[in-house]
Amino acid sequence: METIRxxxxxxxxxxxxxxVAYLAAIFEDGDAEEIRVALNDVARAHGISDLSRETGLSREALYKAFGSNGNPTLTTLLAVFKALGLKLSIAA
Incomplete structure (x- = not known):
């Protein structure tokens, strides 16, 4: 019997x-919880250990910030975006 992941x-x-396309679509809606989940997805895809090394933040801090009860600070977001090669922009 096959197991379904x-x-x-x-x-x-x-x-x-x-x-980038995934995050842009999520940010379009502006729901904070969906954004946190999407950032968690992208962070895991990039590799939490690699992201930790590139940001100088501990793996635990990243898991806490983007976990189910997370609420990342602006400093954390900016560090993660920089490590991922992303920039925040504002548009009217």
Whole structure:
């Protein structure tokens, strides 16, 4: 009997262009919880250990910030975006 694995979007976000499109679509709606989940997905796709090394934040801090009860600070978000090669922009 085959076992069915749960769907994990992070498995499909290893390409930077795909990750950017995914985040852009999530940010379009503006729901904070959905954004946190999407950032968690992209962080896991990138690799939490790699992200930790690139940001200088501990793995635990990243898991806490983007976990189910997370609420990342602006400092954390900016560090993660920089490590992922992303920029925040504002548009009217």
């Amino acid at each position: 749960p769907f994990d979007v992070a498995e499909f976000l290893d390409d930077p262009k795909t990750a």
